[in-house]
Amino acid sequence: MPRSRLLLLLLLPMLLLTMAFRQTPLVDPPPIDVPAGLTAVQVSKAVKGALIGRTWVVTAEHADGIDAALNGNDYQAKIHVAFDTHQVKISYVDSTNLKYKVKKDGTRLIHTNYMNWMRYLSGDIGRDLQLISAGAESTPMASPGG
Numbered sequence: 001m002p003r004s005r006l007l008l009l010l011l012l013p014m015l016l017l018t019m020a021f022r023q024t025p026l027v028d029p030p031p032i033d034v035p036a037g038l039t040a041v042q043v044s045k046a047v048k049g050a051l052i053g054r055t056w057v058v059t060a061e062h063a064d065g066i067d068a069a070l071n072g073n074d075y076q077a078k079i080h081v082a083f084d085t086h087q088v089k090i091s092y093v094d095s096t097n098l099k100y101k102v103k104k105d106g107t108r109l110i111h112t113n114y115m116n117w118m119r120y121l122s123g124d125i126g127r128d129l130q131l132i133s134a135g136a137e138s139t140p141m142a143s144p145g146g
Contacts, residue, residue: 023099024115026108029122031087035133042132043083050124051081054117067093070117077114081125088125090118 034043044066051058051068056079060067065082075097082089098111 022112023109024112026092026110028092029090029118031089032122032126034086034088034129038085038129038133040085043085043088043129046128046132047081047083047088047125050121050128053124054121090122
């Protein structure tokens with residue numbers, strides 16, 4: 001057997017194993033607590049700012065949430081971000097070319113990148129909520145004559 005074929009046969013299982021690890025269980029991120037005193041408009045602003053900052057496209061806005069999509073060259077992810085003045089919840093809706101599947105035991109799997117995107121987006125929303133809250137609490141009083 002030629003040496004190159006032997007090398008290919010040895011490397012193929014490792015390559016297949018690496019590709020298999022590109023899927024991870026799909027678990028929606030935990031709810032994000034909204035700081036006390038923020039209005040629904042402020043929460044919506046924080047959510048939209050985080051989505052746009054991560055290149056998500058807002059596809060629909062509702063009184064209690066936002067639908068968004070992340071579009072790549074050969075993939076798409078769709079989510080719904082539900083919110084009120086107490087918490088923000090990100091939920092998976094649909095995807096294309098992100099290796100989504102449901103196992104027989106009901107476990108949902110998706111490409112590892114999707115879970116990273118959710119982690120980053122969740123962190124950004126939490127940060128933006130804190131920044132808006134800090135800005136609302138520290139709004140300077142107008143000075144006389146000024």
